Structures are given as C-alpha cells and as structure tokens.
Amino acid sequence: MNYGMVFYILGWILKVEGALLGLPCLVALIYQEPAGWWYLLGAGICFLVGTLMTFRKPASRQVYMREGFTVVGLAWLVMSMLGCLPFVFCGDIPNYIDALFEMVSGFTTTGSSILPSVENLNHCTLFWRSFSHWVGGMGIVVFMLAILPILGGSTMNLMKAESPGPVVGKFVPKIRSTAAILYGIYLVITVTQIILLTAFGMPVFESICHTFGSVGTGGFSVKNDSYMSYSPALQNITTVFMIMCGCNFQFYYFLVVKKFKSAFRMEEVRTYLLIILASIVLIVINIQGMYPTMGETIRHAAFQVGTIITTTGFATTDFDKWPQFSKTILILLMIIGACAGSTGGGIKVSRICILFKTIRKELGVIIHPRSVKKIQMDGAPVAHETVRSTNVFIAIYFAVFFISILLISVDEFDFATNFTAVAATLNNIGPGLAVVGPTGNFSHFSYFSKLILTFDMLAGRLELFPMLLLFSFRSWKKYN
Numbered sequence: 453m454n455y456g457m458v459f460y461i462l463g464w465i466l467k468v469e470g471a472l473l474g475l476p477c478l479v480a481l482i483y484q485e486p487a488g489w490w491y492l493l494g495a496g497i498c499f500l501v502g503t504l505m506t507f508r509k510p511a512s513r514q515v516y517m518r519e520g521f522t523v524v525g526l527a528w529l530v531m532s533m534l535g536c537l538p539f540v541f542c543g544d545i546p547n548y549i550d551a552l553f554e555m556v557s558g559f560t561t562t563g564s565s566i567l568p569s570v571e572n573l574n575h576c577t578l579f580w581r582s583f584s585h586w587v588g589g590m591g592i593v594v595f596m597l598a599i600l601p602i603l604g605g606s607t608m609n610l611m612k613a614e615s616p617g618p619v620v621g622k623f624v625p626k627i628r629s630t631a632a633i634l635y636g637i638y639l640v641i642t643v644t645q646i647i648l649l650t651a652f653g654m655p656v657f658e659s660i661c662h663t664f665g666s667v668g669t670g671g672f673s674v675k676n677d678s679y680m681s682y683s684p685a686l687q688n689i690t691t692v693f694m695i696m697c698g699c700n701f702q703f704y705y706f707l708v709v710k711k712f713k714s715a716f717r718m719e720e721v722r723t724y725l726l727i728i729l730a731s732i733v734l735i736v737i738n739i740q741g742m743y744p745t746m747g748e749t750i751r752h753a754a755f756q757v758g759t760i761i762t763t764t765g766f767a768t769t770d771f772d773k774w775p776q777f778s779k780t781i782l783i784l785l786m787i788i789g790a791c792a793g794s795t796g797g798g799i800k801v802s803r804i805c806i807l808f809k810t811i812r813k814e815l816g817v818i819i820h821p822r823s824v825k826k827i828q829m830d831g832a833p834v835a836h837e838t839v840r841s842t843n844v845f846i847a848i849y850f851a852v853f854f855i856s857i858l859l860i861s862v863d864e865f866d867f868a869t870n871f872t873a874v875a876a877t878l879n880n881i882g883p884g885l886a887v888v889g890p891t892g893n894f895s896h897f898s899y900f901s902k903l904i905l906t907f908d909m910l911a912g913r914l915e916l917f918p919m920l921l922l923f924s925f926r927s928w929k930k931y932n
Contacts, residue, residue: 456510463505465527470499476576487574490541498534525918532556544577553902558584560913563671563765563882566895578674582661585670589795637704642667645693652685666694669795671765671882678767687768691758698762698790720802724791731757735778761785763797765882772889786875797880806842860901877908
C-alpha cells in the first residue's frame with residue numbers, strides 16, 4: 453500500500469471540499485443568514501486538514517488498483533464526516549449521526565432524510581444538501597480529476613474504483629480529458645434544466661436546488677411535499693431530465709461527436725428506455741381511476757417510474773397508496789436501477805442484461821453441451837472477466853442486502869419498512885414504502901440502524917467493493 457499517495461490524494465480532496473463549502477457561504481451572504489459563518493468554519497477545517505495531509509509530496513506517485521479502491525472508499529467517508537459538521541455547528545441537524553446520515557445521503561445521491569421538515573432549514577443548508585448531490589452524482593474523485601492535474605499516469609484505477617457499472621472505459625486517451633468531457637456534458641444538462649425550470653415559474657433558488665437533485669439523481673427537495681405542489685409542466689420537465697441522467701453518459705458523448713450509429717447501438721440504453729416505457733404502461737393500466745384524468749394518471753406514473761429507476765427519489769404523489777402490483781413494479785425498478793456510466797444507482801441495466809444473457813447461454817449449454825457461445829453486448833463479445841465480476845457483484849449485493857435487513861430488524865419495524873429502507877439506501881433511491889414512504893422519513897430508526905443504512909448508501913454508490921475492501925487486512929499491507 454502506497455500510504456503516502458493515499459493521504460496525498462485525500463488531502464487534495466479535502467481542500468476541494470473546503471473550496472466547495474464556500475458556495476453555501478455565498479448563499480448565506482445573499483440571504484443574510486448567520487449560519488454562513490459555520491459553513492465558513494467547516495470550509496476552514498477541511499482546508500486546514502487537507503493542507504496538513506498534502507504538506508509533503510509522496511516519494512512514489514503510483515496508484516495501483518489497491519490504492520485506487522482505498523482512496524475512493526476513504527474519500528467519500530472522510531468528505532461526509534467533515535462535510536456534515538456545518539449542519540451540527542449551525543443547529544439545523546444538531547446530532548452528529550443524523551448529520552452524517554444526511555450528508556452521506558447527499559453525496560451518494562440517495563436522498564433519504566432524517567428531517568421531518570426541510571422548509572425550516574437555512575437556505576445555505578438547503579443549498580449544501582442539494583449541491584452535494586451534484587458533486588456526488590458524477591463522482592467526487594472524477595470531479596477532482598477533471599479540475600486538478602495532481603496525479604501521474606495511473607489515474608485510471610481511481611476512475612475504475614468510483615465509476616458505476618461493470619466496465620469503465622476512456623472516451624479519449626487521457627483520463628483527465630475524459631473526466632472533463634463528462635463534466636462538460638453534465639454542466640450543459642444542469643444549466644439547461646435550471647433555465648427551463650425558471651422559465652416555467654419555479655423560483656431561481658428552488659430551480660437550482662431541484663436541478664442538482666434531478667441531474668445528480670439525488671432527490672433532496674426544498675419542499676416538505678417534494679414535487680407534489682409544483683405545476684404539471686415543472687413535473688414533466690423534471691421527469692425528462694431525470695430519465696436523461698439515468699442514461700449512460702457515453703451515449704451523449706457519441707451524440708456530441710456525431711457517432712450516431714455507436715450511440716443507438718448501445719443495447720443498455722435501449723433496454724433502459726424499454727423498461728421505462730413498459731413500466732409506465734403497466735402502472736397506468738393498474739392505477740386507472742385513482743386520478744381525475746388520464747393525463748394526470750400518465751404524468752404521475754411517468755414521474756414515479758422515472759424517479760425510481762434513476763434512483764432520484766422525488767415524488768409527485770404518495771405512491772405508497774398505489775395497488776400492490778404498481779408498488780411491486782417500483783420495487784423491481786429500485787433494484788434494477790439506471791444505466792452504467794450514469795449518475796443513478798441500483799444494480800445497473802447493463803448487469804441485468806449480462807445476467808439474463810448468461811442464463812440463456814447456460815440453458816443453451818445444457819441442451820447443446822458442445823456448443824461454444826460468447827455473450828455479446830452492442831455487437832461485441834463480453835469478456836469473461838466482466839461476466840465473472842457481474843456474477844460476483846450480484847451475489848455480494850444480495851448478501852449485503854439481506855444482512856442489512858436482518859441487522860435493522862432489531863428496531864421492530866414491519867418487513868415492508870425494513871426491506872424498502874435497505875432497498876432505498878443500498879440502491880441510492882431515497883424513499884421506500886410504509887414508514888419510509890414518500891411522505892415519511894428515516895428519523896424513526898435507531899442510531900445503530902442509521903449507521904447500517906449509512907454504510908449501505910456508501911456501499912451502493914461505490915459499487916460495494918471499495919467499502920468492503922476497507923475492512924480487508926490485505927488491502928492495508930505494504931508492498932514487499
């Protein structure tokens with residue numbers, strides 16, 4: 453383990469966080485809120501700790517896979533632990549464990565909250581909660597790679613450790629250029645949604661916060677009822693942008709460079725859109741009569757399907773009151789999740805595709821034992837290593853899922869609450885059903901359960917392995 457490089461990168465990440473904490477200070481200045489001083493103190497703490505950690509440059513700047521996964525796991529944990537301090541300092545969330553839960557929920561773009569009311573919070577707190585979605589959506593380390601040329605040529609291992617999906621590739625030869633392209637696309641989508649929401653009547657501050665939540669597929673709102681009180685036009689705009697950000701961003705890169713055939717050959721994107729369309733149709737059929745008009749029925753169905761499969765977590769209606777068939781569809785969408793290479797969570801559509809192709813291949817081998825068939829995606833064979841890692845990921849995913857349900861069951865909530873609380877946090881969605889439904893929150897859980905669910909949020913956002921490797925003794929051994 454190259455400890456020097458691990459601490460050096462973490463130090464730079466904390467300095468970046470210190471700089472980012474200057475934005476809620478600016479918001480506090482605009483709204484003349486004294487809480488801004490506490491955010492300034494939080495920024496100072498991050499910058500001081502980061503400066504101490506980067507005071508000495510490491511002798512070796514090599515980042516192998518072990519360092520990559522360790523840095524990513526620690527980065528998200530340390531940023532959350534320090535990033536939540538202003539919540540405690542200003543009194544908006546006085547308990548540290550609650551503040552940590554809220555901050556992890558923000559950075560991991562989960563959107564689960566322990567707050568029964570958000571409308572009483574300071575504007576700077578509302579902004580920091582939502583802005584953490586935007587930073588975490590594309591990835592904290594990817595953000596750093598896009599703006600800081602501090603590393604050598606081994607940054608691919610950092611990107612692999614943080615980026616969602618079974619395969620991580622480069623758009624262009626340089627990793628920093630790839631990160632910059634990703635954030636360029638991300639920024640254009642963000643600005644476009646802010647303009648549209650503002651143009652259709654949403655106040656500027658609310659437009660910015662809700663755009664951070666939908667583009668980052670996070671789900672923190674500045675309203676207690678989420679999106680329920682907004683106009684149909686604003687709900688429809690947000691539906692479109694949530695679904696857009698659940699797509700693999702490589703799809704948009706292909707469109708930008710005019711590789712249209714490559715874009716529309718992406719099997720994962722086609723499957724993702726087909727799942728959305730099928731789910732909307734089935735739910736509309738199932739909930740007919742619950743709303744005055746067919747247009748309203750379709751709008752609510754489309755919004756909830758979009759917000760759940762992209763793991764955003766906004767709500768336009770209390771879907772906990774929908775029929776069991778519709779709620780079951782939503783639970784399945786929670787588990788499937790968005791595309792790889794998107795800002796969404798869940799298992800990812802690409803892994804689901806590979807899983808079903810593997811099942812079909814194995815059934816074919818039973819019938820024709822001597823046949824040799826390769827699994828293909830986008831017209832190209834899928835490497836055996838990718839298939840193996842997909843199978844291992846899904847096995848670990850369900851192991852963590854059911855162990856988490858077992859652990860939080862000590863709080864004596866019903867099975868629907870426990871199951872969907874874990875589904876909502878491990879898949880970075882936000883709301884679940886019953887106690888943690890769209891009109892509920894996670895404040896009722898014990899501190900022990902909140903810590904378990906906090907781990908689930910981090911593990912889900914980082915695709916399990918970086919967080920699990922932090923508990924492996926071999927990860928911390930020095931190189932011989």
